[in-house]
Amino acid sequence: MATTYEIIIGLEVHVQLMTESKLFCSDGTKFGEPPNTLVSPVSIGMPGVLPVMNRRALELAIKAGLALGCQISRFTKWDRKHYFYPDLPKAYQISQYDIPLATEGLVTYDVNGEEKKCRLIRVHLEEDAGKNLHAEGGGDSLVDLNRAGMPLIEVVSYPDIRRPEEAAAYLETIRTLMRDLDVSDCEMQEGSLRCDANINLHITKDGNVYKTPIVEVKNLNSIKSVEKSLIYEASRQFEQWQKDGKVLGQMPKQTRGWDDARGITRSQREKEEEADYRYFPEPDLVPVVIDDALIERIRGEFGETSAQRKKRYIEELGLNDYNASVLIDKGRAISDYFEALLTHEVDAKSAANWLINDVLSHAEGRIKVMSDLPIMPGSLAELIKLVKGNKLNLNDAREKVLPEMIETGRDAASIVDEKGLGVVLDTAAIDAIVDAVLADNAKIVEDIKSGKGKALGALVGQVMKRSQGKFPPAIVNETLNKRLGL
Amino acid sequence: MSLIEKTATELVSLLNKGEVTSRELTEAFCDRIAEVEGKVKALLYHDRDGALAQAEAVDLSRKSGKPVGKLAGLPIIVKDILCTKGEPTTCASRMLENFKAPYDAHVISLLQNASSVRIARANMDEFAMGSSCENSAFQKTRNPWNLDCVPGGSSGGSAACIAAKEAPLSLGTDTGGSIRQPAGLCGIVGLKPTYGRVSRFGLVAYASSLDQIGPMARTVEDAALLLEVISGHDERDSTCANLPVPEYSKICRAPKKGLRVGVVTDYFGEGLDPEVEAAVREAVRVLESQGAKIVEVRLPTSKYAIPTYYMVATAEASSNLARYDGVHYGYRAKEYSDLIDMYKKTRGEGFGAEVKRRIMLGTLALSAGRRDAFYVKALQVRRLLRNDYDKAFESCDVVLGPTSPSAAFKIGEKSDDPVAMYLSDIYTVATNLAGLPGLSIPCGFTKSGLPIGLQLQGPAFAEETLLQAGYLYQQATDWHTKTPSL
Numbered sequence: 001m002a003t004t005y006e007i008i009i010g011l012e013v014h015v016q017l018m019t020e021s022k023l024f025c026s027d028g029t030k031f032g033e034p035p036n037t038l039v040s041p042v043s044i045g046m047p048g049v050l051p052v053m054n055r056r057a058l059e060l061a062i063k064a065g066l067a068l069g070c071q072i073s074r075f076t077k078w079d080r081k082h083y084f085y086p087d088l089p090k091a092y093q094i095s096q097y098d099i100p101l102a103t104e105g106l107v108t109y110d111v112n113g114e115e116k117k118c119r120l121i122r123v124h125l126e127e128d129a130g131k132n133l134h135a136e137g138g139g140d141s142l143v144d145l146n147r148a149g150m151p152l153i154e155v156v157s158y159p160d161i162r163r164p165e166e167a168a169a170y171l172e173t174i175r176t177l178m179r180d181l182d183v184s185d186c187e188m189q190e191g192s193l194r195c196d197a198n199i200n201l202h203i204t205k206d207g208n209v210y211k212t213p214i215v216e217v218k219n220l221n222s223i224k225s226v227e228k229s230l231i232y233e234a235s236r237q238f239e240q241w242q243k244d245g246k247v248l249g250q251m252p253k254q255t256r257g258w259d260d261a262r263g264i265t266r267s268q269r270e271k272e273e274e275a276d277y278r279y280f281p282e283p284d285l286v287p288v289v290i291d292d293a294l295i296e297r298i299r300g301e302f303g304e305t306s307a308q309r310k311k312r313y314i315e316e317l318g319l320n321d322y323n324a325s326v327l328i329d330k331g332r333a334i335s336d337y338f339e340a341l342l343t344h345e346v347d348a349k350s351a352a353n354w355l356i357n358d359v360l361s362h363a364e365g366r367i368k369v370m371s372d373l374p375i376m377p378g379s380l381a382e383l384i385k386l387v388k389g390n391k392l393n394l395n396d397a398r399e400k401v402l403p404e405m406i407e408t409g410r411d412a413a414s415i416v417d418e419k420g421l422g423v424v425l426d427t428a429a430i431d432a433i434v435d436a437v438l439a440d441n442a443k444i445v446e447d448i449k450s451g452k453g454k455a456l457g458a459l460v461g462q463v464m465k466r467s468q469g470k471f472p473p474a475i476v477n478e479t480l481n482k483r484l485g486l
Numbered sequence: 487m488s489l490i491e492k493t494a495t496e497l498v499s500l501l502n503k504g505e506v507t508s509r510e511l512t513e514a515f516c517d518r519i520a521e522v523e524g525k526v527k528a529l530l531y532h533d534r535d536g537a538l539a540q541a542e543a544v545d546l547s548r549k550s551g552k553p554v555g556k557l558a559g560l561p562i563i564v565k566d567i568l569c570t571k572g573e574p575t576t577c578a579s580r581m582l583e584n585f586k587a588p589y590d591a592h593v594i595s596l597l598q599n600a601s602s603v604r605i606a607r608a609n610m611d612e613f614a615m616g617s618s619c620e621n622s623a624f625q626k627t628r629n630p631w632n633l634d635c636v637p638g639g640s641s642g643g644s645a646a647c648i649a650a651k652e653a654p655l656s657l658g659t660d661t662g663g664s665i666r667q668p669a670g671l672c673g674i675v676g677l678k679p680t681y682g683r684v685s686r687f688g689l690v691a692y693a694s695s696l697d698q699i700g701p702m703a704r705t706v707e708d709a710a711l712l713l714e715v716i717s718g719h720d721e722r723d724s725t726c727a728n729l730p731v732p733e734y735s736k737i738c739r740a741p742k743k744g745l746r747v748g749v750v751t752d753y754f755g756e757g758l759d760p761e762v763e764a765a766v767r768e769a770v771r772v773l774e775s776q777g778a779k780i781v782e783v784r785l786p787t788s789k790y791a792i793p794t795y796y797m798v799a800t801a802e803a804s805s806n807l808a809r810y811d812g813v814h815y816g817y818r819a820k821e822y823s824d825l826i827d828m829y830k831k832t833r834g835e836g837f838g839a840e841v842k843r844r845i846m847l848g849t850l851a852l853s854a855g856r857r858d859a860f861y862v863k864a865l866q867v868r869r870l871l872r873n874d875y876d877k878a879f880e881s882c883d884v885v886l887g888p889t890s891p892s893a894a895f896k897i898g899e900k901s902d903d904p905v906a907m908y909l910s911d912i913y914t915v916a917t918n919l920a921g922l923p924g925l926s927i928p929c930g931f932t933k934s935g936l937p938i939g940l941q942l943q944g945p946a947f948a949e950e951t952l953l954q955a956g957y958l959y960q961q962a963t964d965w966h967t968k969t970p971s972l
Contacts, residue, residue: 041589045809047582047690048569048591050723080805082852084829091808143813278852280861283694283802286724 005203007234009167010159011226013174014152015184016128016192017060022149023127024051024094024285029151031190035133035144043149045089050284053078057151058101058288061125063298064153064183065102068174070123074290076101078282083275086143087130095126097279101288107157109173111166118170119158128152147191159198164230168223171195175223179332180305188222195220199230200248201237211248212237217265219257229258233265309335317348326356334360337373344381347388354384358398362406374406383412390472396421423472427479430463430471434479437462448484456480489514491969494560494654494708495735501558504548508541508559512603515561519606519652522972525633527625528646530566531574532606537561540603547601555601556715562597563656565644566607567614568699569688570594573604577690578622579612581810581817581836591688592720593657593699600715605653608643612838613807614664614692616640617910620901621840628897629672630970631936635894638668638910644702645672649970655712656702661693662795663889663914665700666926670889670939673928673968675709675956676702678914680946681921682727683713685720691806693799694725696918705966706927706956710734713949729947738953745955747773747942748783748882753913759892765930765938766888769959773886776958783878783885787870788916792908794871795915796844797851797864803841804848810836843904872920879945884955887913889926889939917943925952928965937965 019029025042042049065072079097105120130148134141155174161167175186175193186193197217203210217233220226233256240246256265304312306328313324327335334355341351362374383401386392392401392412396419404415416422437459438445447455456477463476489497489511500506516534523529544559569575569587571594576582590598597604611621619627619642627642629635630649637646641658645668648656658665660678669676677700684699691697701712714735719728749770754763774780812818812832819831837845851860878885890910900907917924922943929940940959944952960966 041587044814046587046589046815047575047577047585047809048587048688049589050687052722052724082805082808084808084811086811086813086825089809089814091811092805276854278805278849278854278857280801280805280852280857284691284724 003203003205005201005234005238007162007164007230008159008200008202009161009164009230010198011155011157011161011167011170012196012198013155013157013171014194015064015155015174015178015186017057017064017151017153018182018184019054019056019060019151021054023054023057023125023151024149027149031187031192033146035142035146038146039148043089043145045091051094051282053285053288054151057125059294059298060151060183061101061123061153062290062295063181063301064155064178065105065123066295066299067177067181067183067302068102068105068107068120068123068155070102070105070120072102072290072295073099075099075287076290077287078285079279080282081277081279083277085129085132086141087132087145087148089130089145089148093127093129094282094285096124100124101153105155107170107173109166109169111163111169116166116169118160121156121158123153123155126152126154164227164234167197167230168227171223171226176306181302195226197226197230199233199237201234201241203238203241210241210245212241213246213248213251214253215265216253216255217258218255218268219259221260225258225260228260228263229265232263236265306332306335313348319348319352323352323356327352330360333372337377340377341381341384344378346381346384350384350388351381354380358402362403375402379405379411386412386416390474391423392416392421393423393469396469423470430467430475430479433463433466433471434476434483437466438483445484448486456484456486490518490651490654492654493705494703494711495705497560497654498556498558498711501548501560502554508544508548508603509538511559512537512541512561512605515605515651515653518650522630522650523652525972526628526630526646526650526652528609528627528637528643528650528652529563529606530576530578530609530622530624530643533573534605537603537605544601544603555599556711557597557600557602557655560602560655561605561653562602562712563606563608563644563647563653564594564597564604565610565641565656565658567610567659567690568594568657569690570604570607573607575607575690576624577613578610578624579837579841580623582690583623583817585816587688589688592685592722593716594688596716596718597657602655602715606647608641608647608656608658610643611640611664612841613690613803614640614659614661614697615803615840615844617663617667617907618895618897618900619643619646619668620897621838623838626897629894629936630972631673632894632934634896635936636671636897638671638890638894640664640668641676641702642668645669645674645676648672648674648702648704650972651969654703655708657699657712657716658702659689659692659697659699660914660918660924661696661698662799662918663911665702666889666914666917666924666939666941667911669702669926670928670941671894671937673931673937673939673965673970674702674704675706675928675966676700676926677709677713677949677952678917678924679713679717679949680727680923681918682725683923683947683949684716685718685723685726687720687722687726691802693802694806695802696795696799698918706925706953706960707735707738709925710738710953710957713953727947732950734949734953737950738957740954741958742883742951742954745773745778745884745951745958746781746882747778747955748781748878748885750785750788750878750885750887751782752785752788753887757891757909757912758888759932761932762888762890762892762938766886766940769929769940770886772962773955773959776962778955778958781882783882785871785874785878785885785916787867787874790867791871791916791919792912794864794867795911795919796847796908797860798868798919800844800848801851801861801864802848804845804852807837807841807845812836840904868919871916875916875920875922875943875945883948883951884942884944887941889913889941893932893934893936893938913941922946923949923952925956927956927959928968929959929963930965931968
């Protein structure tokens with residue numbers, strides 16, 4: 001009888017909330033500042049200081065909890081979690097232990113068109129620790145406390161995930177949701193989205209089920225690495241079981257770190273003894289009472305989700321499925337940019353085409369906010385309108401004007417003027433050139449009059465050439481047709 | 487009568503009438519410090535020049551017609567646990583021997599706004615843990631009434647300096663009796679306010695849910711004046727009540743009609759020194775003769791107050807003192823082999839024996855498997871204690887008893903017997919566990935000439951009633967006018 005196995009995966013996801021200040025003090029939260037510049041006596045944990053809860057962080061956490069389908073606790077509180085480490089200045093983290101902010105959620109996500117569901121155990125709020133920086137070549141370690149005290153939510157799932165690619169899709173869904181709601185920017189590279197995965201196998205052999213010891217996989221720096229590490233870990237556990245037959249309970253829970261370069265997980269420590277965090281209620285903070293009015297107000301902040309937006313692009317704006325998908329999948333900043341273009345009275349299809357075909361190709365790297373794009377929506381709208389209004393040729397707009405706008409930041413009109421690209425609408429001049437072309441091409445004119453209509457294109461081409469492309473093709477066509485009595 | 491003999495209330499009046507300058511007054515108290523400090527050893531830090539500069543600034547303000555605060559240029563001494571910018575805040579510990587806080591405690595700012603002159607910082611038991619001031623890492627403070635005896639603790643320096651007339655007012659802190667017990671032992675007035683009456687911001691935490699800052703003075707009226715200055719809401723302390731501050735200094739003089747005094751029968755049992763009992767019973771008769779109605783009340787759970795206190799307080803202390811790890815500030819061991827060794831040696835060398843004992847007790851009380859039997863059980867008893875008080879206050883306005891079971895003991899007498907030492911707080915710890923206000927006032931002397939303290943406790947935020955009762959008592963007695971000969 002064949003040996004089969006099922007993969008059991010649960011994820012613990014940390015999401016950093018987008019607040020102006022830290023969870024319990026007024027230090028700033030900007031990423032990438034010089035070490036130890038976003039600190040204060042509170043975040044350094046100096047003697048005598050006290051924490052004060054950031055209400056905005058609470059609201060964002062409630063928003064996240066609601067979006068993740070959780071029950072929001074009407075009464076919640078803070079607890080201290082103790083451990084000694086240099087990046088934790090108080091030697092305890094203010095977190096939530098027995099009464100988390102939100103419980104029992106549900107995330108619905110899509111894997112290759114198939115709908116999946118993952119239940120959530122809890123969502124709680126806590127403060128982040130700082131960072132230890134280990135100098136290359138040994139020597140003293142250094143501590144950067146900029147991150148200490150940043151607001152995080154921890155989203156703990158049930159072990160409902162069955163395949164590594166589902167884990168990736170689940171994580172992507174959470175990321176999109178958090179970004180849509182302006183809860184977090186969810187940048188795994190910057191640590192504003194972090195994920196630890198718990199995984200084991202349920203192996204069926206000869207009618208018996210063997211459960212392998214649970215492993216917690218850490219050091220996952222991208223969604224791709226979450227998926228890759230779980231694929232690796234599943235086969236590693238299967239091989240290990242074939243070798244030693246060890247099952248859950250016969251071995252302590254193990255933590256393994258993902259080595260992305262080598263594509264393997266490595267044992268970090270075995271939790272022989274479950275760490276004793278000595279949780280107790282944080283006496284410096286008062287419990288938090290959350291009323292219906294607050295929850296309703298936060299519900300009111302919910303904007304349009306990505307899924308709703310995509311539907312509107314297709315059904316109301318008439319975009320094709322491909323363009324709508326690109327605008328949504330490239331991230332909120334792109335579709336926000338598209339929305340901004342629309343406010344400048346540009347039609348949706350042109351706006352989508354210009355954005356996707358012309359602007360995005362110039363925007364290399366990551367785009368988080370609209371201003372990361374090389375040109376402001378108003379300027380792009382101006383360019384699109386010049387083309388639409390027959391005042392600029394499409395090719396010139398694409399090849400000559402847009403690159404210059406991106407490079408110099410100048411507006412379209414001044415570039416068109418300077419380069420002499422403006423389309424001339426001098427009807428006398430058009431008539432003169434049309435007449436000259438007709439006179440020089442008697443043969444073609446005859447062909448057309450005798451019904452060979454396709455030859456018209458050749459005349460248009462000649463008129464355009466003589467005018468150095470400054471005449472709008474539509475007007476040239478119209479004039480030729482009139483002269484030829486077509 | 488020399489200036490230093492006068493009460494704070496009298497001195498404020500002289501200052502405001504221009505009959506004495508703050509500089510003259512500050513000089514007089516600094517001279518007194520120079521005269522007696524060698525015997526009393528109440529102070530850890532005294533900056534005469536700095537004090538005179540502050541005094542001159544107040545005098546200048548007054549001279550130029552600028553507003554002068556309620557303390558009018560009065561010298562004050564603060565316990566060395568209140569963070570003060572630019573001054574050492576040592577908590578009488580090697581751990582913080584060279585620590586200078588970069589910020590002012592809320593009460594320090596309030597003192598400044600009230601135009602007081604900080605002249606010195608008072609000795610204490612290390613991190614406020616102790617009942618005799620013998621746990622100071624730096625010096626043993628003497629009781630001004632008998633230099634062979636302890637002044638009590640932990641605010642022993644703050645009490646002794648008032649009895650020795652080194653200042654008219656001081657601030658202490660009280661976690662389990664640390665204001666009231668030394669006030670009783672030194673024959674002065676000490677008030678522990680309701681939890682939340684005074685901001686704890688900048689008070690170096692021992693047990694956060696119990697700690698309160700309070701006034702120490704020679705008379706009830708003076709204590710009321712200082713309480714009025716330091717009370718009130720502070721948004722930096724989430725546990726600080728947002729309630730208006732009554733004019734305690736005026737209200738205390740208004741007679742409380744039909745004052746009902748509950749004599750706590752549970753306090754008059756085993757362990758109470760007969761001389762103390764006699765003095766307290768005599769105080770009851772005095773109050774009765776002043777028109778108070780005397781009733782008997784029970785606080786049956788109070789027999790569990792000491793073990794309950796030593797669970798709750800040490801649990802919180804083990805957490806609050808975890809931050810002293812040698813990483814970010816304070817003492818760090820000179821030699822160590824690795825991070826864990828650095829932690830061990832730093833904490834082993836930086837803390838004194840009693841602090842280590844309480845950290846270990848508290849760590850045990852919160853540890854996995856013992857938390858329910860110790861910490862959680864203690865919280866349940868704490869609730870019962872509060873219920874006892876609520877019931878008692880149904881039939882009286884204040885409850886009355888001795889502050890301590892005996893008068894001051896000899897230096898060294900109890901230092902090898904922690905339990906005997908802990909029992910000296912047997913009547914005071916329950917007040918903190920219940921979060922209530924308590925007042926100690928002098929009510930007599932033993933045959934050997936040591937002061938005896940009378941304790942009044944009231945309902946939450948009933949400081950006014952305590953002060954009125956205390957004032958009433960002091961109108962009929964002269965114990966508070968007695969002075970030790972130094």
